[in-house]
């Protein structure tokens with residue numbers, strides 16, 4: 001009588017042990033199913049941006065496609081500069097980063113777009129609250 005009681009106790013603790021082992025193994029088991037894993041994001045390429053997400057205006061397409069030959073347009077749009085400062089940036093982009101030199105009308109068009117839509121940040125304060133998630 002006493003013996004079988006002991007056996008039961010042993011069996012019970014063995015069962016608990018099994019259950020714990022099963023729980024411990026759960027995350028491993030579920031990660032073995034690729035279908036439940038989030039799809040890994042492809043690495044960013046500048047062309048993932050859509051020209052339509054940026055303010056419309058003369059020179060938008062020219063500026064977007066010219067600058068995104070090398071990097072995200074976001075790098076450009078997070079800046080706020082005067083026309084002179086944009087002009088300097090284009091020089092710097094050519095000297096430092098081998099951007100094809102922009103000349104004549106092309107340069108005017110792109111500078112006008114940049115200076116109009118990406119002017120120094122202080123000036124945008126008067127426009128009130130800005131949606132931080134809206135493309136700039």
Ligand code: HEC
Pocket residue numbers: 063066067068069070071075076079089090093097098099100110114
């Ligand atoms: C030939 C390649 C090339 C082209 C074309 C180009 N850039 Fe760049 N630009 C670079 C590189 C390289 C960097 C620095 C690396 C980075 O941040 O990705 C950079 C960085 C920048 C930065 C960031 C500077 C900073 O202080 O962080 C700005 C602003 C910028 N570019 C503006 C422009 C604008 C505006 C145009 C289009 C008129 C343009 N770039 C076109 C190569 C280029």
